Amino acid sequence: MTLSALEVSHLKQAPAVEGVLPAVLNRWSPRSFADRDVSTTDLKKLFEAVRWAPSSYNEQPWRFLVGTRNSITYKKIFDALLPFNQGWAGKAPVLILGAAKTKFTHNEGPNGFAFYDLGAASAYLVLQAVEIGLSTHQMAGYDQAAARASLGIPENFTLGAVIALGYQGEPAALINQQLLAQEIAPRERKPLSDFVLSAWGEPANLA
Numbered sequence: 001m002t003l004s005a006l007e008v009s010h011l012k013q014a015p016a017v018e019g020v021l022p023a024v025l026n027r028w029s030p031r032s033f034a035d036r037d038v039s040t041t042d043l044k045k046l047f048e049a050v051r052w053a054p055s056s057y058n059e060q061p062w063r064f065l066v067g068t069r070n071s072i073t074y075k076k077i078f079d080a081l082l083p084f085n086q087g088w089a090g091k092a093p094v095l096i097l098g099a100a101k102t103k104f105t106h107n108e109g110p111n112g113f114a115f116y117d118l119g120a121a122s123a124y125l126v127l128q129a130v131e132i133g134l135s136t137h138q139m140a141g142y143d144q145a146a147a148r149a150s151l152g153i154p155e156n157f158t159l160g161a162v163i164a165l166g167y168q169g170e171p172a173a174l175i176n177q178q179l180l181a182q183e184i185a186p187r188e189r190k191p192l193s194d195f196v197l198s199a200w201g202e203p204a205n206l207a
């Protein structure tokens with residue numbers, strides 16, 4: 001017997017802190033996805049949220065290649081995943097690949113913050129997903145050169161993560177014991193004192 005999807009989603013919740021956005025507390029990255037498609041209406045909501053992410057010079061350098069189950073784009077993204085991700089991600093009904101344009105449109109100068117902006121846009125996407133009952137799992141574990149070649153992504157775009165998107169599935173559907181153990185493990189984070197500093201090496205006093 002393992003935990004049910006509902007039990008795991010409770011277990012994965014971050015402890016409530018008054019005033020922190022519920023989507024932030026409730027987001028986590030499942031590997032088990034239910035056999036249920038994501039509607040176009042919901043996909044659009046995610047990208048509406050992305051649209052309003054901030055970016056350097058308002059360049060909005062992000063691009064998202066969206067592969068829905070059975071599409072050629074889905075297959076190309078899936079084929080580029082490393083085996084440890086292919087072992088579970090093929091159940092997700094949507095696979096998305098993020099990319100960012102590395103030169104500014106207004107002057108063709110290098111945009112050193114394009115990747116930063118893609119990360120911010122992706123954060124909007126994953127949080128908006130929670131708001132409408134969807135789950136995401138981002139992945140760096142894929143062959144970037146293979147994805148770039150098969151999807152025809154130009155060299156002036158840098159690649160971000162692949163994002164598996166769908167509805168959380170039952171943990172028991174994961175046949176691999178290691179994946180199952182990860183699926184039901186509590187989430188861990190560093191304390192604020194490790195990364196909020198009042199001077200370099202000195203934790204800020206937020207008490």
Ligand SMILES: Cc1cc2nc3c(=O)[nH]c(=O)nc-3n(C[C@H](O)[C@H](O)[C@H](O)COP(=O)(O)O)c2cc1C
Binds near residue numbers: 028085137138
């Ligand atoms: C950029 C990025 C790359 C990641 N790459 C992988 C990956 O290749 N495979 C995987 O299973 N999880 C991957 N993850 C998921 C992280 O392991 C996960 O977000 C982290 O352990 C925190 O767990 P949580 O998202 O459930 O809070 C990645 C996450 C991010 C943001």
